[in-house]
Amino acid sequence: MNVKVFRTKEVQDLLKAAVNIDDLSGNPRLKEILNRLLGDLFKAIDDLDITPDEVWVGVNYLNKLGQDGEAALLAAGLGLEKYLDIRMDAEDREIGIDGCTPRTIEGPLYVAGAPLRDGVSKIDINADTDAGPLVIHGTVTGPSGEPVAGAVVECWHANSKGFYSHFDPTGAQSEFNLRGAARTGADGKYEFRTLMPVGYGCPPHGATQQLLNELARHGNRPAHVHFFVTSAHHRKLTTQFNIEGDPLIWDDFAYATREELIPQVVEKTGGAALGLKAETYKDIEFNFVLTPLVQGKDNQLVHRLRASAAA
Known part of the structure; x- marks a missing residue:
């Protein structure tokens, strides 16, 4: 006892x-x-x-977690980042904010400083023989449906190996490959020309997967694309969508999937005229609805340490 x-x-x-x-x-x-x-x-x-032995196992684990630089990855995997979203959703409901594009987790792999272009941004810098062309486009609107001019849509995602530029252990990707930003015009439209991503798994020998193994959990994510959307007169939106048909959509180790964030993937032709690598390409329309500032402020802006680089 x-x-x-x-x-x-x-x-x-x-x-x-x-x-x-x-x-x-x-x-x-x-x-x-x-x-x-x-x-x-x-x-x-x-x-x-x-027991003391168990306490020191935990302390040593924290040492490894820091050495591996995976604290933010573990925060996603243990549902901490999702829990913060749940709290922010509840706060929105209390003050009557609804009808916007749902938020979901940022994850640990954003890098500030990606090139910003007007309207259309082509972000596939490196060739990737295993990834077909993809066009992501849509309109940024305010809560009443009005187009938002001057909004900045930032986009980042993995390549066909499941690696992100700046974090690729193979060193194969150029800086800001599959990362970019597009500024909307008066019509509120944005577009990214890129390549189809795949999902990724936690580093197999890292601290996060070590803990997940003890919990009998996998550390994999479905294919997805991340976004920040910012505007001077609206709250910043942090979200991502999953690629339709991925078998892990409802088994995401980071709990980021939401029903409204699974857009339809359509096959189209005419890719050569758009500067894509093939005539046939995948097309995803994804529109963003931003929320208004609260008493002139973004009451849910998240400040956290993020990587940055010069384009």
């Missing part, structure tokens, strides 16, 4: 001292959060009779 010490004065004094809770200097918000998280951890050790 495990002992219970969490409620003792000794442990409560230790918790207060660890976060320096009674000192008015320092960061009060950080103290509040850390006090709660550390207290929950201490209590879990009591309640679950977590």
Whole structure:
């Protein structure tokens, strides 16, 4: 039978001292959060009779997670990033914001600084014999259906091997391959000319997959394309769509799939005239509906550390 010490004065004094809770200097918000998280951890050790060996397994795992640079990947895989979206969705419902393009997770592989072009952006820099041509296009509108001029649509996705430029372990991709940005004109339209992506899996020997293995879970995502959409008079939209027909659409280890984010894939001809690699190509129309600022501010803008590079 495990002992219970969490409620003792000794442990409560230790918790207060660890976060320096009674000192008015320092960061009060950080103290509040850390006090709660550390207290929950201490209590879990009591309640679950977590052994010292198990604690140090966890500490060593955190070391590996940092060494592998996979903390953001694990946040997606354990549903933390999805949970933040659920909270933001609930906040929108409370203040009556609806009818917009659904948000979904950003993921860990965005890189700021991609080339910005007006209207149309061709983003397949590197040849890829295993990927057919793809055109993604649509209109950015406001909540009343009016076209949004000057909106910036950023796009990024994987190649046919499931790797993203700037993060490709093979080193085969140029900077900003399959990454770009398009600025809408008065009609609100944007277009990306690119190649069909595939899904990806977590690095097989990385910390994230190591934990998922212990949970008997896979670490794979369906084929998808990421977007940021920004406009001076609307809230930033973070979203992505899945490629129709992918068998993992409803088995995404990162929980990013939403019913409204699975657009139809249409086969078309005329690719040569568009500068594509083949006459026949896949076409996806995906329209964005932005939401208004709340009292003049983007109340759900997410600040996080992101990679950047110069185009």
